[in-house]
Amino acid sequence: MAIVEDEKGDVLMVQLYHQENDAVGQAEDILVEGMVLILKEPYLKLMSDGNYGLRVDHLSDVVFLSANDERIPTSWQRESPALSGTALTWKAKGNEHFKTSAYRSAVECYTRALDCPSTLEEGQVIRLNRSLVFLRLQQYDAALSDIESATVAETAKSPEKALFRKAEALYGLERYRECCEALKKLRLEYPDNTAAKPRLTRAIGRLAEHTTGKYQFKQLHSEAAELRPPHLDHATYMGQVSIRPAGSRGRGLFTTKGVKAGDLLFCEKAFSHAFIDKEQGRGVDMTLLIDSENGGTMGAQSDLSDMTIRKLYRNPSLMSTITDLHHGSYQPVDTIQVDGKPVVDTFLMRRIIALNAFGCPLSTLASHQQHPNRTQTTNPAEKETFHSCGLWPTASAINHSCTSNARRAFIGDMMIARATRDLAPDTEITWWYQVPTADGHAQRKTALLRHWGFACDCALCEDEERTSAAVRARRKGLAARLERCLVALGRGRKGEEAAVVAEIETVAEAMAATYDRPSREVPRLAIWEAMQKPLMAVVEMKQVQPAGWVKLFLSAFAALGYVIEGGMSGMIVVREWGLMVGGVVAAWMSLRDVYRLAAPELVMPAEGYAKTAYRMVFGEDETFEPYGECWL
């Protein structure tokens, strides 16, 4: 914010939103005394102190004029010796600014140098210098364009530097294949270039991740634990999925090949990620963004707007990655450039973030270790505004279904999505925006409609709508009875267990009879919820005969829609996986332990299923060994 005056001497406060402040220095360096600006379509508004002021939301709505710009009113023009100069003097000035990290001024000087008559060779050196500043400013598009215009000419003075910088720009744009090619060429033509080798190794690593989907997840965990913000240097893998039309749901994400339950669907690096470090009580700067359309946004979500807007403004080649995301009824501008500057529609960005951002923990695993009973958070635009959040454009194409077939996990700013069932090729991938619970239908329905503007028509919701209040009440009563029986088991005396287990089976059957459709189509959450926790507690108390335990576990899994063959002795095969709700990993781990007594031959297969379930929830199973045991 600063006080500005116009040619008539009228004075007003001006507020510039979303301006770059990390790479160029402090906010005070953006609006410097004496600077001349053009504001396009100025928006005059009442400020919080009761005065009027100007607010600039869109980055391209402000033009910072250089001192010799002819658009500066004559009365304001200041004759300065600095105004004249040759390409070489401007270049020297640019170099000075560069040394003091005054990058904006450096770009301005180099640009002036390029406007002066100069030899081709001089021009190319200046362009190369400017490309280095662009790299520092993370303006990879501009860096690449400077380098490419410098390298094409045969007289390019520093082809080695140019190749190196080209590789850096391509890496910044996550164009890893081209980056590897540039670095290989560099290695071939300049074998003495020592920096090229580690850069090539790094780029090959990213390309391998991108093409194979093979990650060293333990390594990712250590990086996320160390780095602040936890922005990991890893590549996106999109091997098994593609975005396609999904009828009335707009776009959706589909499998391109058949995948097995637990398989990696994609692993995506965030396009932008705002981190709030809860442990240290610090993170990105807290910002309050008042937005006439969406009300106020606080904290991470408004920082995410800043980051996204700036990244796109710096690198317009990435624009469609974000502008293609769902934005409801908002009508964006159709201009992509104005006065040679990219147009980033700030209001569109805020809308996109509101509908597509995901709240995220530092890592799903760490979050579980701290809060073992918390279920998966709601998606996107989580209400807890001080929570970290990010934009993952591929993940944003996934529509909601309560009977979801995929889950996401986070490690730093990497999102890992895995199938929770076997999926045929061309199946639409769905997951939860709101987690389904036995009692939560009405609340879920309201939240989905209010925030995302749709009514879920999955089998679970359809069934809920058709279920009468009387049936619901009966189900609730039976669920309470089931829970009581299980608790009684925990307390019961030896010898009475068989009778209680039999009663549990009767109640579970009565509950099952309140559902019309098979549990494979409509998971019976009420039964699962009633059984899951007390069952685990009973197992811990070791009160029941092993065979009884096994039966109870199998019927709890069946309630979620599992189709399991065998399971009592001899063999166990999961033919179909059920709904991947909270508590499933723990249940598989407990069943494995029960098998130690009841059917030792089933310990290994049950552990295999526990590991698969763990992979679905945490995105990886490399940490299964040390942490898997903590589930009990």
Ligand SMILES: C[S@@+](CC[C@H](N)C(=O)[O-])C[C@H]1O[C@@H](n2cnc3c(N)ncnc32)[C@H](O)[C@@H]1O
């Ligand atoms: C994060 S986007 C998902 C991708 C979106 N379909 C697209 O075209 O990009 C969220 C929006 O998708 C639509 N959507 C998601 N799940 C849906 C569902 N089950 N039924 C209808 N629309 C859905 C809603 O318009 C919602 O606001």
